[in-house]
Amino acid sequence: MNDRAQQLLADLPQWPRYGDEERVGLVRALEQGQWWRMGGSEVDSFEREFGERHGSPYTLAVTNGTHALELALQVLGVGHGTEVIVPAFTFISSSQAAQRLGAVAVPVDVDPDTYCLDPEAAARAVTARTAAIMPVHMAGHFADMDALGKLSADTGVPLIQDAAHAHGAEWDGRKVGELGSVAAFSFQNGKLMTAGEGGAVTFPDEATYQEAFLRHSCGRSRTDKKYFHETSGSNFRLNEFSAAVLRAQLGRLDEQIALREQRAPLLAGLLAEIPGVVPQGRDERVTANPHYMQMFRLPGYSEERRNALVEALVARGVPAFVAFRAIYRSDGFWENAAPDETVDEVAARCPHTEAINADCVWLHHRTLLGTEEQMHVVAEVVADVVART
Template sequence: MSLDPTAAPPAPVRRIDADDLPPWPQHDHTERAALDRVLAQGQWWRAAGTENEDFEREFAAYNGAPRALAVTNGTAALELALRLHGIGPGDEVVVPAFTFISTSLAVQNVGAIPVPADVDPETYCLTPDAVRTALTPATRAVIPVHMAGHLADMHGLGDLAAEHGLALIQDAAHAQGGVWDGTPVGAFPTVACYSFQNGKLMTAGEGGALTLPDEKTYEQAYLMHTCGRPRGDTTYQHETGGSNYRVSEFTAAILRAQLARLDGQTRIREQRTALLDALLAEVPGLRLQARDPRMDVNPHYMYLVALDPSAGRAARDALVAGLKAAGVPACVNFPPVYRTGSFQAGPVPTTPVPELAERCAVAEDLGAHGLWIHHRVLLAEPHVVERVATVVAALAARAGDPVVTR
């Protein structure tokens, strides 16, 4: 990084043209036909239509799960999963310190206390050891996040949860179709929660889902997602607590179309990620999210990069600004959850923020020095990915300098 005011100005960075990157969301005649199908069906809500049940069957099969349930969004999916396990006021739930706020927010929305734990410095996922250090007599559940599509160690976390009698709930918002050590994300004997928000790997603008490990859990989830009302009820027999988490038939139909192309997109993103990793691995001052050898299929929700901590937060911010100016869709990383107003507005652990920060050094580092690049870059042609790598490397070498594009 050059701070010499007499130094020659940096050479212009060649901008990535908008047409070089695939659009997101992607759609074609399949989505149009799906919407027409719902219109022709004449029933737009799940109680009378068929699209929800068809989508749930297809999504469960794709993720290796016995059952699936469509809901309004990923946050609602997490809340419903917590309610399914009876988590509520006074209970503690271990969550990663480095994650989108919905992971902790869902815990607080059911009245429980999220307890942040640090993540692995290589994969950025929650580890059994980190969870173990955060346990207290009040701990009732653990929510690992499959960060950017890379699954947490579900075998190790499953063993720990069984040892301590804890509910294990997967936050799989980034990980539709992920496979860990031969096991698809939905095949683990836990509830997993997914998001279909506009930027996700498959989307209807909004939406979410749970995959469920058995029929009994599915039936309970179904009741709770529809105000406790069983199928076919016409006399208001609300059998359990819950809320209205239902999605329309239009949403389900769009998601069926999106799911049909997800497998092909995942294969492309795997190939392009390997290419981008190879191109950026030796760039001085850059750190990339690592891949555990047990990670068989990573759908790559986003591409994570971090600057060396010695560069400082300002250098990271300048790099993100430079990438945007050069046409690369990028954003700063999530801050540690305990550093947000949202976290502080709900039930919180008694541990003060400075102590949490000391315990969560990796999350602090990633929040201050990390960034992510949107997964549509990973759907681009190889020559475009190579140009993106050139832009990243050039800007990383002079983070903080004025950005000139051409």
């Protein structure tokens, strides 16, 4: 790799991105004199602005994405004696949020092209105890919401969208909040919008939102002055400083999505030309993909070989990572409310997840904020490392 290529990789945009908008917002939150949501205005403003951008009539900001999932599941009636269908390939918060409520997390296989929940596998997993089906919009790519919506309607089991990667995404021209189901977002440090931590839940109806508000504030209403806690709950309230930062982050989201939508097809096309490399596919019904990750597979690779390839990419300056581990291959999955199966039994019905677990790589979304020339350099380095590994 020549000096210019090395410099181009070193000059890839960093993450998080911030500017005067965040500074102004933090000072604004500081000087208002109230630093929690019940006294300040930043959280309320962020909820309104985020909801408008995502087509949701009701939005609740919370402490983090995992709590967003847990709260959303709770208001849908998930608890002891119930089951939640989750993708076997996802970050483990998807399953742990259900398990912390006492519900059994049931992993099902994913589509080998999009890496999203397979609707047919989900249908086979529905039982009389199923309380929710949780599609994950992997790397910003929507799960098949048409098929999953039909499954929900046919079975009466509600959907909860894990939209941690899907800020600004659209399915067939509709935003996450316009699809008629609860959705949970994350603002953790690596996400497309971030305040270091944070989360949000969007709701299609006021009653579910009001219950969630109570439960995220220790069961206490906005106006309570006498400590009447109407429900059980916890403190999942977002603070004013995080909300101020997120308002600024939201302000540049569309510009960043537009740039990633330009760069992602270019980089994916370049990667597809490399022998043995298969980029994540795209369903034509996805009309906006924010591209949380640029993902690709190396079919036939062992986990060890894939890991060595990622280490080599990082050493060359490419922001590469191994993909999520199959949730059933982490010890934490089996600690509480696990299915009555062995690891091998779950793996046997999740062959696509098993393969992705071993052979998938992702590049940080900041890569896609680079120039066209940088996309070519990234692809050249991937090609060279693949040839050598």
